[in-house]
Amino acid sequence: MDNLINKINELKKQRDAVILGHYYLERDVLDICDYVGDSFYLAKKATELENKTIVFCGVRFMGESAKILNPDKTVLLVDNSAICPMANMVTKEDIDKIKAAYDDVCVVAYINSKSEIKRYVDVCVTSGNAHNIIPKIKNKNIYFIPDKNLGGYLAKQFPEKNFILHPGYCPVHERMNKDELLEAKKLHPGALVMAHPECNEGVLGVADYIGSTTGIIDFVANSDNDEFIIASELGMFYELEKQNPHKHFYPIKADQICVDMKKITPAKVAASLENDFDGVVLSGELIAEAKKSLDRMLEMAK
């Protein structure tokens, strides 16, 4: 492993590269990342870096977002087959249908969407910044794509808006269920339940705190409680345990795993840097159109 890390560091120097990674990665990958965060943090960070090459450890839509925000940089996707199933659930035809049915509609996309979809979207949001952005939208009707769970959660927070929800979902968060969560609570009666808003309504109804990965990490750090049930992807446990070595964290079940995030390995990071694999290639036209919804997000989230 030491040899591999030395090799990655050498390649990073040669290529003037920086490694960005999402919390849901394997621990050995998180250890080699220069910056680790949620989708919003990583999108913002990508606009602030001077390096010529960005190695993006995550799923495809994240690397595409980094490329859209940095069209002149090389953005390397470490494993081309790492995709977000939810990002593939929405189509342009879905958007066209709703636009035809409503005169006054704002298309709001969770950042977990493909760049070909972002070009038809008015503004992107993340689970961390949606609360700042939704109140600034003038339209009454909001078509929220693709996550029905995050959209449904936001619809409750903003009853003055009419949310039309796309039926997409994150398979990892959707399969956590209320009955299993209640069983976990019986096993750990003193634990507070932290849930990501991608979870279904049943789980969110039992949660003590609902927020983005960064929101959960901040909540735990500031809480006097020392036990938590985490209704999110298991990768989060690494950061939580590092920051809070005396606190205890429990999953609902052991299958809270995003298999696509786990495809990224340190060996693949080295191969990606060495062989220029797999550079994100998007047309100038697509970048220009998709960038508007990401720029609007960064602007409106301020």
Ligand code: SF4
């Ligand atoms: S955890 Fe869910 S939303 Fe995140 S990349 Fe995996 S499938 Fe997509």
